[in-house]
Amino acid sequence: MGLVKGVALSTRRQRQQPLGLALCCLSILQLLLSSVSGIGVNWGTQTTHPLPPSTVVTMLRDNGFQKVKLFDADSATLNAFANSGIQIMVGIPNDMLYTLANSEQAADNWVAKNVSSHISSGGVDIRYVAVGNEPFLSTYNGSFLGTTLPALQNIHSALKKAGLDTRVKVTVPLNADVYESPTNLPSDGNFRSDIQDLMLSIVKFLSDNGAPFTVNIYPFISLYTTPNFPLGFAFFNNSSSTLTDGGKTYDNVFDANHDTLVWALQKNGYGNLSIVIGEIGWPTDGDMNANLNYAQQFNQGFMNNVIAGKGTPMRPTPVDAYLFSLLDEDAKSIQPGNFERHWGLFYIDGQPKYALSLGTLNSNGLVPARGVTYLSQQWCIMSPSASLDDPQVASSVSYACARADCTSLGYGTSCGDLNAQGNISYAFNSYYQQNNQLESACLFPNNLSVVTSNDPSTGTCKFRIMIQSQTVTSGVEGGRGFSISSFVTFVGVFLSAFL
Known part of the structure; x- marks a missing residue:
């Protein structure tokens, strides 16, 4: 050694x-x-x-x-940084590495579209290009071992051709x-x-x-x-x-x-x-x-x-x-x-989670997002008249959690102390809010659910109201989210613990 x-x-x-x-x-x-x-x-x-x-x-x-x-180079996002004084590291997703590794022209085009155009005419202060993101994780089974370095080299070469290699570095x-x-x-x-x-x-x-x-x-x-x-x-x-x-x-x-x-x-x-x-x-x-x-x-x-x-x-x-x-x-x-x-310093609505001094402009804590608008002050919960023994409860909770976010439920989590009705209500409300409070998003079988104007939040468990967004998930049957299979283990544990 x-x-x-x-x-x-x-x-x-x-x-x-x-x-x-x-x-x-x-x-x-x-x-x-x-x-x-x-x-x-x-x-x-x-x-x-x-x-x-x-x-x-x-x-x-x-x-x-x-x-x-x-983690990408979305044009609308980059345009918002024009003349902001904020330095930017733009990202190239792993699924683009193969193309960029095997085509200098593709790398040239990517740099022209996502770097050069924003710097030259938009006043966007791009300092780094992140080529891939953790491409050597074992879960990728070596998928990017042969493409990461060539992609890195081609992006650097493209920056050099554009006269930007001393200003914008690759990593x-x-x-x-x-x-x-x-x-x-x-x-x-x-x-x-x-x-x-x-x-x-x-x-x-x-x-x-x-x-x-x-x-x-x-x-x-x-x-x-x-x-x-x-x-x-x-x-x-x-x-x-x-x-x-x-x-x-x-x-x-x-x-x-x-x-x-x-x-x-x-x-x-x-x-x-x-x-x-x-x-x-x-x-x-x-x-x-x-x-x-x-x-x-x-x-x-x-x-x-x-x-x-x-x-x-x-x-x-x-x-x-x-x-x-x-x-x-x-x-x-x-x-x-x-x-x-749940890695955010802020919730998805831009509200700070806790006091944190960054040693910058606001030593007293984090400043929330301005001008955020919310949907109506209403929640979808398990109907008081519904029974826990209803045969539709388990499948309804599985359906809701597979298409929304139930990760605050479970042992040691913020909503870990809810009773069975509370857990079901949380799942229903998460689905309801994610689907923009559509009436059809609170119509679970056998009248299991009902809309209420009384906030069901308790202790550390917050039943959140969704924000209004320019780009949102639409449609109760589809939309963004994950298949039921990705929640099978979680929902199984949830049901056995609380029903």
Whole structure:
């Protein structure tokens, strides 16, 4: 192992010799500059009732966000950022990687349409193109291993042809599982053996072109997937669980994870490559550890470090990061877990979930979206005259949850203390609101449901009123959402627990 390290470092020094000290200093300067560019946030749009882009841009500015990371390059969304002063990372979905990898013309066309046109005539401040999103996740079974790097190269080439390569950099947001440590010590970190050659090719390309390594780090996932994971180690300023690695002490898993990447880069000769945290956050519902208190504790702890200019033991300069995420997304897949729809700092209506100081314009907390309009103050609930023994109850709940959002139901969730009638009412109302309070959306069989003007919310469980949206799900029989099969396990547990 020592020999491998020595060879890697020696190779790196040989590459630096022609440019000498100037290149070394330039790399360090780039690293420092990347650390002071302001706090960013991810804006995902997998929601049934999106806020208008202009409303979201105003909300971003009201809260002092200086950067935003998008998952596509929707023209209407980008137009809303014109002259906003907000820096943008546009995204290329994974399903476009094959085309872009195999056609330089396709890459040229994509850049012309989604980058050049908005910069030249729209005053949109695009700084990065994210090529793919976590393309090397194990769940993809290697589908994007052969296309990610060629797509990255072709997009960079297209930017260069357009004269934008010094202004707009390419990167690949990667999951933190692309590197690992056999001992869990950061200093033993390296890239995963099965993709190491590919990772080094990507890292070299990023380094050669002055682009950052972008990684998504989720301490919540460590807690969610690892039995007996120490709860305190998931948060910042923890004193109950620490990790000592040589002369460095880690009191939280984010720092340890981040520095595992730093060591992986350093061992392979790229110790000065800048790192961007593409996603970091904590969900507020859908799991026993996903709640408002933990989310506030985690995000404020992270922001306190950013505000104080505190980095990690291996990189003490401030972290360059995008919080995940701005808004809840009620149409996201729940394959990873029911918490997937609850990562937002704000609910889907733009209302803040908890107090959070970003150290920007509003130190007293988050500022809600302006001018949001709602549907009527009415809810669909289980009829008081209906019976829990009605044979249509189970199928009606399954139908509603498969076509709406029932992820706030279950053990340890915000609505986990509802009784059977309350759970059924929540499912009915979620379906009713998602279908814009259509009369037909509250006509479940055997008169199981009824519309009421009395708010059924109780405790932490909120029966929400849907917002009016320019782009909404329409039609009770179809619309956005997921098939019943994606909810079979969830609904089965729900029914057995509450009916």
